Amino acid sequence: MKLILLGAPGAGKGTQAEILSKKLGIPTISTGNILREAIKNQTETGLKAKAFMDNGQLVPDDVIIGIVEERLAQPDCAEGYILDGMPRTIPQAEALEARGIHFDAVVSIEILDEVIEGRMTGRRVCTGCGASYHITAHPPKTENVCDVCGGALSIRKDDAPETVKSRLQVFHAETEPLKDFYAKLGLLKLIEGNQPIDSATQDILKALGM
Secondary structure (H helix, E strand, O other): OEEEEEEOOOOOHHHHHHHHHHHHOOOEEEHHHHHHHHHHOOOHHHHHHHHHHHOOOOOOHHHHHHHHHHHHOOHHHOOOEEEEOOOOOHHHHHHHHHOOOOOOEEEEEEOOHHHHHHHHHOEEEEOOOOOEEEOOOEOOOEOOEOOOOOOEEEOOHHHOHHHHHHHHHHHHHHHOOHHHHHHHOOOEEEEEOOOOHHHHHHHHHHHOOO
């Protein structure tokens, strides 16, 4: 089973990827992770990527695709894999197709922007031990104080309201058009994201015919 997980930042892709990886017995390929791994292992494409990053530039598509291709050629991907965070744009999707990297299904986790904003801007992290909280879903016993170590809670820069809005704008402009691209290939499955994690997993498995 070769899958792509699509969805806005905060839609729950990472959580579902982790669950599906265990259930289906296939690895999750996260672009961020394999990029770091390729750089650490000093692969040819990893070194290329590092040169761009060291200069403060974005890693070009052909280098990213090369790193993904290297990773998918490894033995643990022989039975399938889940791509999380890739492709991000139509040109990346076209490049994967052109290199003969095809998929069985593309799962898009659908969730309204305002729900995502509530989820992400409500997150708090302990500055001491790194424990995570949410002001409505998982609040600390005492406001802004960590239950675990008594440290102060803060908002991560990524979760600040203006950052969340900006990340959502980028998603709608660059990544959302992929839904049409994969719908034309007959691969798109839409899943309601604003429901309990278990229910979303069941819906995904059902959509995959499992």
